[in-house]
Amino acid sequence: MEKLIKLVPYYKVITRLGAIVLLLTLAFAPLGVMATDITDYSTNLGVSEENLDTQITNIIQWALGFLALVAVVMIIYGGFTWLTAAGNEERVEQAKKVISAAIIGLIIILLAWAIVWFVAQGVNDAAGGSGDG
Incomplete structure (x- = not known):
């Protein structure tokens, strides 16, 4: 039981890192789909x-x-x-x-x-x- 209590801070760190990785994965997942679109974004954004x-x-x-x-x-x-x-x-x-x-x-x-x-x-x-x- 004492070993588990000593590992609690590590579990918190691992849980937080896992949550961050999951959120970043979900946030950047649509970029792969948008990369397949051949729409000319430069004219829509006003980029020369x-x-x-x-x-x-x-x-x-x-x-x-x-x-x-x-x-x-x-x-x-x-x-x-x-x-x-x-x-x-x-x-x-x-x-x-x-x-x-x-x-x-x-x-x-x-x-x-x-x-x-x-x-x-x-x-x-x-x-x-x-x-x-």
Whole structure:
């Protein structure tokens, strides 16, 4: 009897794991049936039918656009810091550093965008695409 009492926590764990496995099995069982359907879900869900390289290019260009926005905000922040420095040389130097770093970042972002655009054009031309990359 003592051996059974010592095993009770293990039975609880095994029972819980079994219940989780059973629930997951029942939850994912319909996926196998749905995989046999040949309905075009991309049009129903509004997913584009673009090529993978075009989608990756769009994601990279979106990210670079976001980073450019951050750089512009940093330039504005540096300008605001400079304007509100009130003659404090430390704050003026800090503002100059922020503005110069943001401008350098913006130049790097623009160069990265140009590289992505040229690479996408090259991949698209090599694949025989329409050149929209």
